[in-house]
Amino acid sequence: xxxxxxxxxxxxxxxxxxxxxxxxxxxxxxxxxxxxxxxxxxxxxxxxxxxxxxxxxxxxxxxxxxxxxxxxxxxxxxxxxxxxxxxxxxxxxxxxxxxxxxxxxxxxxxxxxxxxxxxxxxxxxxxxxxxxxxxxxxxxxxxxxxxxxxxxxxxxxxxxxxxxxxxxxxxxxxxxxxxxxxxxxxxxxxxxxxxxxxxxxxxxxxxxxxxxxxxxxxxxxxxxxxxxxxxxxxxxxxxxxxxxxxxxxxxxxxxxxxxxxxxxxxxxxxxxxxxxxxxxxxxx
Amino acid sequence: xxxxxxxxxxxxxxxxxxxxxxxxxxxxxxxxxxxxxxxxxxxxxxxxxxxxxxxxxxxxxxxxxxxxxxxxxxxxxxxxxxxxxxxxxxxxxxxxxxxxxxxxxxxxxxxxxxxxxxxxxxxxxxxxxxxxxxxxxxxxxxxxxxxxxxxxxxxxxxxxxxxxxxxxxxxxxxxxxxxxxxxxxxxxxxxxxxxxxxxxxxxxxxxxxxxxxxxxxxxxxxxxxxxxxxxxxxxxxxxxxxxxxxxxxxxxxxxxxxxxxxxxxxxxxxxxxxxxxxxxxxxxxxxxxxxxxxxxx
Numbered sequence: 389x390x391x392x393x394x395x396x397x398x399x400x401x402x403x404x405x406x407x408x409x410x411x412x413x414x415x416x417x418x419x420x421x422x423x424x425x426x427x428x429x430x431x432x433x434x435x436x437x438x439x440x441x442x443x444x445x446x447x448x449x450x451x452x453x454x455x456x457x458x459x460x461x462x463x464x465x466x467x468x469x470x471x472x473x474x475x476x477x478x479x480x481x482x483x484x485x486x487x488x489x490x491x492x493x494x495x496x497x498x499x500x501x502x503x504x505x506x507x508x509x510x511x512x513x514x515x516x517x518x519x520x521x522x523x524x525x526x527x528x529x530x531x532x533x534x535x536x537x538x539x540x541x542x543x544x545x546x547x548x549x550x551x552x553x554x555x556x557x558x559x560x561x562x563x564x565x566x567x568x569x570x571x572x573x574x575x576x577x578x579x580x581x582x583x584x585x586x587x588x589x590x591x592x593x594x595x596x597x598x599x600x601x602x603x604x605x606x607x608x609x610x611x612x613x614x615x616x617x618x619x620x621x622x623x624x625x626x627x628x629x630x631x632x633x634x635x636x637x638x639x640x641x642x643x644x645x646x647x648x649x650x651x652x653x654x655x656x657x658x659x660x661x662x663x664x665x666x667x668x669x670x671x672x
Numbered sequence: 673x674x675x676x677x678x679x680x681x682x683x684x685x686x687x688x689x690x691x692x693x694x695x696x697x698x699x700x701x702x703x704x705x706x707x708x709x710x711x712x713x714x715x716x717x718x719x720x721x722x723x724x725x726x727x728x729x730x731x732x733x734x735x736x737x738x739x740x741x742x743x744x745x746x747x748x749x750x751x752x753x754x755x756x757x758x759x760x761x762x763x764x765x766x767x768x769x770x771x772x773x774x775x776x777x778x779x780x781x782x783x784x785x786x787x788x789x790x791x792x793x794x795x796x797x798x799x800x801x802x803x804x805x806x807x808x809x810x811x812x813x814x815x816x817x818x819x820x821x822x823x824x825x826x827x828x829x830x831x832x833x834x835x836x837x838x839x840x841x842x843x844x845x846x847x848x849x850x851x852x853x854x855x856x857x858x859x860x861x862x863x864x865x866x867x868x869x870x871x872x873x874x875x876x877x878x879x880x881x882x883x884x885x886x887x888x889x890x891x892x893x894x895x896x897x898x899x900x901x902x903x904x905x906x907x908x909x910x911x912x913x914x915x916x917x918x919x920x921x922x923x924x925x926x927x928x929x930x931x932x933x934x935x936x937x938x939x940x941x942x943x944x945x946x947x948x949x950x951x952x953x954x955x956x957x958x959x960x961x962x963x964x965x966x967x968x969x
Contacts, residue, residue: 396861400771406763407772407780410835413828414787417798468694475688491955492696498882498951499702499944500889501792502916506940509923510705531698538695562677564684585789592791595891595916599923621793621892628797629896638801645794656789660782 418653421646428643442605442626443633447644449609453522453617454591454651456610457601460526461533461590466583468530469537476538477545478567497535501595504532508600523613525601532596533586540582544575577666584659592652594621604630620648706944710937712929713737722938728902728913730922730932737935739942741902745912746943748819748905749898750888753826757887758880760827761834765876768835769842770864781839788832796896799825804897811909817899818909825893830883837882841875842868878958885950889943891916915943 432446439445472493480486508528518524548571556566572579594602602622610617627641628634713722717737725738768780803824804816845868853863869876899911900921919936926932 392859392862396859399861399865403763403767403771406760407767409760410764410787410831411780411783414783414790417790420798420802421794468691471688471691472695475685475692479685479688480692489692489696491952492699494955495948495951496695496699498885498889498947499699500891500916500947502889502891502919503702503706503940503944503947506709506919506923506937507702507705510709510937511701514709515705534695534698563681585785588789592789592793594791594793595920598920621791624793624797625892625896628800641797641801645797648791649794652789652791653786656786657782660785664778 418649421642421649424639425642425646428639429646433640433643434647437609438605443637443640447618447620447623447640447647449606450618450620450623450644451647452609453602453619454621454648456522456613456617457525457529457597457619458587458591460522460613461529462583462587464527464530465534465537465586465590469534469583469586470541470579472534473538473541473545474567474572477542478563478571493535493538496531497539501532501593504528504596505599508596513600519614520599520601520603520616521614522601522610522617525597525617525619526613528596528600529590529593532593533590536586536589537583540585541575541579544578544582545571547578548574577662581659581663581666584655584662588652588655588659591655592621592648594619594625597622620644620651624648702944706937706941709929710934710939710941713931713934713938716931717935722935723942726904728918730926730935735931737931739915739918739935739939741904742913742915742918742939743942744904745894745898745902746888746914746916746946748912749822749826749894749914750884752819752823752908753830753887754880754884756823756827757830757834757883761831761879761883762838762876764831765835765838765842765879766864766869769839770860770868781836784832784835787828788836792829792890792892793896795825795828796892799893799897807909813909815899815911817897818911819898819905820908822894822898822912822914825897826887826890829890829893830887833886834879834883837879838872838876841872841879844875845871874957874960878954881950881954881957885947885954888914888950889916889947891920895920915939919943 434446434451435448436446437449438447472489476486476489480489505528508524512518512524512527513520552570552574553566556570557563561569597619601617602619603616604618604626606616606618624641624644627637627644717725722737722739723743724740725736726740727736727738728741729736764780764784768777768784772780799821800817803821806816807813807818807821808816849867849871850863853867858866894914895917898914898917900913900917901911902913902918903910905912919939922932923936926936
């Protein structure tokens with residue numbers, strides 16, 4: 389008996405340790421980045437373009453670039469993703485076609501980000517002739533986050549109790565109106581959470597925009613969707629690997645990392661908070 | 673009135689169907705354009721020599737396009753990162769699902785979600801400026817950018833995937849299983865190891881496969897910390913150049929529609945199909961071996 393409980397304590401210690409390790413790695417990473425970066429993040433840093441071959445100045449063009457790319461990606465993926473998910477959960481008969489579409493969505497979710505970059509290069513930049521610009525980058529990022537949004541919306545729709553639909557249909561309301569007036573409002577918080585997580589993902593991705601949108605350096609701010617832009621993740625990569633003064637720009641690098649991490653984790657945290665608030669309020 | 677309403681419903685359904693197949697269309701376009709830009713390389717090199725050629729010198733005269741060292745690089749970092757990420761991911765999932773008090777559970781799930789949300793370029797940066805110098809000094813190496821570094825950072829990226837999907841699977845195990853086990857006098861440990869984990873096995877396997885798929889396709893981390901040597905490594909402290917790193921690093925310099933450009937797209941094809949296989953296997957495992965229902969009296 390004693391040995392059985394000894395084994396149990398050992399096992400519990402081990403699994404607790406691994407959970408603690410996760411907590412520690414996230415916490416350690418964040419603290420480290422904050423301590424090294426917060427001095428660099430000043431008002432000038434956020435509002436000036438880079439200067440003196442990127443050894444001084446700020447990151448305004450990169451912040452704006454990331455903002456435009458992310459908003460563009462959301463504008464592409466959100467309508468497409470939500471409507472797809474409505475079809476898959478509400479309309480489609482669960483059969484072969486739905487199964488094939490689901491597998492397709494899963495496979496799309498698993499495509500490596502650099503392959504999305506290649507596709508964006510081959511299709512948007514070269515074949516459609518957009519060139520390397522905000523439009524190409526936003527479209528590439530949009531299809532990258534499409535599966536995330538479909539998945540989140542499906543989950544949210546499935547969580548709406550079947551009785552809601554039945555009650556509405558029993559009152560003689562058409563299927564579409566039922567979805568529009570009953571199902572979607574109940575599922576909205578879930579859809580929102582998933583979409584915001586998708587936004588966070590789009591803001592942090594580097595590989596898909598390397599060949600489709602990101603510029604090494606542009607002093608001018610983007611004026612149209614056919615301009616190349618700087619972007620925060622790519623800027624970090626460039627400063628950390630390709631600069632001629634890598635050691636001198638270290639503070640700038642930490643500052644940029646802090647801004648990106650703050651942005652992405654802020655977005656994610658916002659989604660998580662929305663979800664937990666809604667869960668507590670849930671009445672069914 | 674009735675007919676128009678029915679027609680309208682039908683119209684909406686059909687439009688929605690068109691939206692739903694866009695994902696399939698995109699997948700098809702991805703394959704099409706990878707092949708369109710990648711296939712021309714096979715005028716210069718045979719498929720066999722491309723896949724198993726030991727020399728990747730795309731810029732030499734004459735160039736040689738053998739991606740075997742890149743494939744080996746990808747497989748090695750994926751293998752070693754799984755070696756680290758699988759135990760940690762699965763065990764933390766067990767902790768969260770079975771042992772943690774309710775409040776801590778929510779915190780840990782959020783931590784995992786945030787960890788999954790960390791941009792890969794940030795982790796790559798961390799590996800470059802913190803882990804690499806440390807490894808170099810501690811083990812007295814010529815460079816800290818090597819297999820060990822890449823595997824550690826990739827593991828950090830794969831853990832959230834493994835942990836969250838495993839946790840879902842563990843959570844889905846019917847309560848009766850647990851209660852039956854306790855009723856037979858089993859300890860909590862015995863219940864977890866002999867009842868709960870085996871019941872959730874297909875979900876756990878799925879999480880492991882998807883975690884590996886994530887590691888093999890991850891670009892920025894291997895680009896920044898794997899070191900970039902396109903050669904078959906001899907030790908764990910050697911540099912490697914996994915496929916995504918090669919594509920990301922060289923595409924900017926490869927002249928448009930040159931042999932090098934086509935070779936990089938062809939590398940993308942190989943990478944795409946490797947991850948596709950991982951995903952299809954995961955899909956198969958999660959459907960095939962799913963435990964359905966629970967036995968009750």
